[in-house]
Amino acid sequence: FRANRPGVVRALESVRALSDALDRMNSEMKGDMDMNASDLATLRMLIIREQRGEMVSPHDVASHLRISTASTTKLLDRLETSGHLVRRPHPSDGRARVVVLTPKSRTEFFRHFGHHLSAMVAVAETFSDQQLKTITAFVDGVSDAISASD
DSSP: OOOSSHHHHHHHHHHHHHHHHHHHHHHHHHHHHTOOHHHHHHHHHHHHHHHTTOOOOHHHHHHHHTOOHHHHHHHHHHHHHTTSEEEEEOSSOTTSEEEEEOHHHHHHHHHHHHHHHHHHHHHHTTSOHHHHHHHHHHHHHHHHHHHHHO
16 A cells, blocks of 8 residues: 555654654663563553553453453563552452552653653654644544554
């Protein structure tokens, strides 16, 4: 498949370059933190959901990673053993569990990711709010298109 408009081609080339840069960053973090891709994706998900004030269940992790409940249990056991998360009772449903980051995990994640985040913020700050709104709509649309085709 080939796009016809030069602007579309350039935008999709930028998406590919961003994807490559994120892959390199994630590979670096996996090595530094001695984790596999699923471990790191879980921590990233927990940090994002925590910042939104959302609770995360083991089922949410399984759905996000598209893995079985058995694989999710092993992953959460591994991250709990390494001190990166804890499982606690849900605050309003005593039968359910929630997955929570530990302070150690937060500190370690941001120690490895912080300089990348600072650099990304510096780039974003060079754009106007209206430009950022357009960029956000484009990136969200591409993310949704990729997720819908999985």
